[in-house]
Amino acid sequence: MSKKKCIGKASSSAGGWGALKSVGQSLMGSGKPVKGAITLLNLNQADGFDCPGCAWGDPEHGSSFEFCENGVKAVSWEATSSRVGPEFFAEHPVSELKTWTDYDLERQGRLTHPMRYNHDTDRYEEVSWQQAFDGIAAELNKLDDPNKAEFYTSGRASNEAAFLYQMFVRLYGTNNFPDCSNMCHEASGVALTESIGIGKGTVLLEDFEKCDLIYCVGQNPGTNHPRMLATLREAVDRGARVCVFNTLKEKGLHRFTDPQDKLEMIRGGSAPTSTDYYRPRLGGDMAVFRGMSKVVLDAEDKAQAEGKPSVLDLDFIAEHTHDFEQYCDLVRATSWDQIIEQSGLTKEEITETAEMYLAADKVITTWAMGITQHLHSVQMIQEIVNFMLLKGNIGREGAGLCPVRGHSNVQGDRTVGINEKAPKPLIDALEKELGVEIPRERGHNVAEAIGAMLQGSAKAFIALGGNFARAVPDSSLVAEAFTKMDLTVNIATKLNHGHLMTGKVSYVLPCLGRTEIDANSKGERQMITVEDSMSMVHGSAGINVPASKELRSEVRIIAGIAKATLGSDVVNWDELSENNDLIRDMIARVLPIYGEFNKNVRRPRGFWLRNSASCREWNTPTKLANFGISELRSQTEWQSVQGQERTFVLQTFRSHDQYNTTIYGMDDRYRGVYGVRNVVFINKDDVEEIGFKDGDLVDVVGTYDDGHHRECKGFRIVSYDIPRGCIAGYYPEMNELVPHHTVGEKSFTPTSKSVVVRLDAHKQ
Missing domain, CATH: 2.40.40.20 (Barwin-like endoglucanases)
Structure with missing residues (x-):
């Protein structure tokens, strides 16, 4: 194998000089390394800056930019001086670009002008914004059924853009909202809603400073959300246990060299991010937690028999939970042979992990897509909830559940209404706000949108960010389906393969990035907001001059499409596109949980969206936290x-x-x-x-x-x-x-x- 393509020595720890070297290469590769570095050093302003790298909480948001390799790469990747304008597309036909790698397409730089695909020349060609809006509107209004259009949302969209988008789409007449959350944490939302009445985690970042034990399950923070490594390391430093369940051995879950610690960097040192590491088989995590519950219940039985204090939180269970006895019967009926075979761990290993729980007072369990992308993910997550309920580790300081999201606003998009299931309170509030009827029937998620595309019943596809065609399963089938669409529209900062899967009419619309100044027609700078994995909402405002004078914010692009498609009788799209404060006021009227949104978000670090389960209020049909009653699968x-x-x-x-x-x-x-x-x-x-x-x-x-x-x-x-x-x-x-x-x-x-x-x- 050549030196450029080889299998070699892996880093000894996460972070460290490898991270700095990689960041340096990223800055150099951006085309303007000085500009990229200055951008990073100056993300320190009153409105704060939201790193687009992940949804992990930032303890210093609004006062400094916490170093993170993913964040630096995301920012420098966006701040590149390279451009993909009309000249680029004139030189490169789409048939040629399809042969390029994902990496080579995006490294060409920032999209600069609205473009429409010409089938005769096999090239994207420049159009004006109004031509694009009118062309898109014409195709949408040709459809004899609004449900033949699919409206995708990426988690990079802001709360303001996502709210405007869902309002436009529902006024258009459909609830077809295939969303990036459908491909990652949908199982978390479903499972938690059934179990505790809200589809979100229950912890704050501060809870990690107070817990005794963290279970880190099916996730790789070193690659996916590196800021979490500092949190894990700090927990280990102060004596907490960090118990990892992950199928692969991952460097970031062993040791971390903090690039901000000068002495550690000089000495080549590192510190552990975990105390215990177990490798279950794929799909075996439910069996692991069932086994741990079995150990805990056995310990309870023994304590009862010996007249010792209970190891369970029986007061919490009696006051706050439903189906505890049925769950106990299920656990006791599950054989150790089945648990060991499915989990891939020994009885001794599972007992060790459960004894950590018995010894701890405050416990947090975190997880990511290693848990959520299985046939039985909902049941798996509910088994985690069951285990945590046994000792009342939900709804108190230093304890709780923490699904770790990926994209920086994937959770916020769902909160403001990107939901194919059309929640009744949201629709009721929208109808009151707008004075018109809103469709209530269930729309399409990602899997159903793909099915509709393959069957030919979907005719139009609009993507608010992301790279849908490459992110979804069955890539080649989906690519073929796109070519049969009447309309495809991609709102994006950079070129990707999804833009090259052209329908009969196809547009690529360039938008502002998170690092860039967003100013209205009067020159007034706008701020957007996002929600992290801990339900903290904070503002973000860029500082870079936009990559092109033609770029528009996601809000302005959505408003332009909506006005051209629906007119302005119900909504004054022009007014909303000029002032994000007006959108936030509307969000607060429709979703009272945001309170005085514009005032709250301008506080240091933003504000917390109240989480009912963390306050031990259970918005379930039983009005209690429900133990999930599911057998282990007969076979993984x-x-x-x-x-x-x-x-x-x-x-x-x-x-x-x-x-x-x-x-x-x-x-x-x-x-x-x-x-x-x-x-x-x-x-x-x-x-x-x-x-x-x-x-x-x-x-x-x-x-x-x-x-x-x-x-x-x-x-x-x-x-x-x-x-x-x-x-x-x-x-x-x-x-x-x-x-x-x-x-x-x-x-x-x-x-x-x-x-x-x-x-x-x-x-x-």
Whole structure:
């Protein structure tokens, strides 16, 4: 293998000089390294700045920019001096651009002008904003049914843009809101709503400073939300236990070198981010927590028999929960043999993890997509809730539930109304605000939108950010479906493959980035807001001169499309597009939880959206926190492939130099992979058993008998510390192997962490 494409030594810890070097390369690659550095140093202003890198809380928001490798890359990637304007598209036909990698497309720079695709020339060509708005409106108004249009939202959208978007779409006549949350944390929302009455986590960032034990489950903070590493490290430093359940050994969950600690950097030191590490099989986490509950209930039985104090919080259980006895019966009826087989852990290991819980007073459990992208994710999360209810670890200081979101405002978008299920209170309030009827029937989520596109019933697709076509399962099927659409519209900062899957009429509309100044026609600067994983809402205002004079904010673009499509009889779109304060006033009238929105968000660090469950108010049908009553699965995917030759369960995940579908670079230094992305991580004993060796090329083939052949050809084997029978690889490259119709029960989330595949010798 060449030096540029090799499997080499992985970093010894997360952060450190590797992070600084990677950041330096990112700044240099942005085209204006000085500008990028100045941007980072000056993100210190009254309105604050929201880092677009992730949704983890920022303890210093509004007063400083906390160093984070992901954040620096996201900011510098946006602040590049490279441009993708009309001249670029005149030089490069779409058919050529389709052959480029995701990385090469985005590294060309910022989109600068509204563009419309010309089928005759196979090129995007410049149009005026009004021509774009009128053209989009004409296509939308041609449809004989508003439900034939799909309106996608990425978590990069602000609260103001998302609220305006959902209002426009509902006035247009549909609740079709396929949203990025459908592909990541939808299972968390469904499970938590059923169990505790709200689809959000219950902790604040300050709770991590007061807990005794953190369970970190199915997540890789070092790559996905690096600011969390400092939180974990601080917890370990003060004596808390941090117990990790993660299928792969990940550097960030072992040790972290703080790039802001000068002495540590000089000495080459690092500090642990966890105290205990366990590697369950893919899909086995529910069995782990069922086993831990079994240990806890056995300890309770023993305490009762010996006349000792209860180990459970019986007062909390009696006052605040429902179905406790039924859950106890279920746990006791679950055999240790089933728990051990599914989890991949021994009884002794599970007992160790449960004894930590018995010894701790205040416990937090965090999780991410390693938990949410399975068939049984909702049940898995409810089992976590069950376990936490046993000792009353919800709704008190230093304890609670923390689903860790990805994109910076994926949670906020849902709060302000991006929801295909059309909540009744929201629709009632919108009708009162606007004085017109709003559709109430359920719309499409991502899985249903894909189905409608493949069936040909969806005719128009508008994307508020993101790279839908590459983020979703069954990439090639979806790409083909896009070419049959009457209308595709992408609102974006950079070019991606989704823009090249053109329908009969296609537009790319360039928007302002988070780092750029957003000023109205009078020159008055506008602020947007976002909500992080801890339900903190804060403001964000950029400082950079926009990449092009033609750029418009997401708010102005949505308002322009809405006005052209619907007119201004019901909503004065021009007025709202000029003043984000007016949008926030409207949000507060429709959603009273925001209170005096404009006043609240201008406080240091913003404000907290009151969380009913954290106040021990349970907005469930029983008005109590519900124990979830679900049997363990008869078989996980891992169990189903045992004995089948060269057959494995695949999980897709990010490389370290990546954020969602955005590829910043070709290295994954935490896993020792450099210059190449087409790799498959596999246990070394499995490599030997199937007759391959490190570096061999294999074809990864889907095994689903649904008439569609799925295959990723020429992927390089990398031996890695992962349980036998489980393999892993990067998305979006491996999304081709994820069937769009195989989704989580109740959640419709893609099962990207439990894909059954076969490894064949590579055929040219």
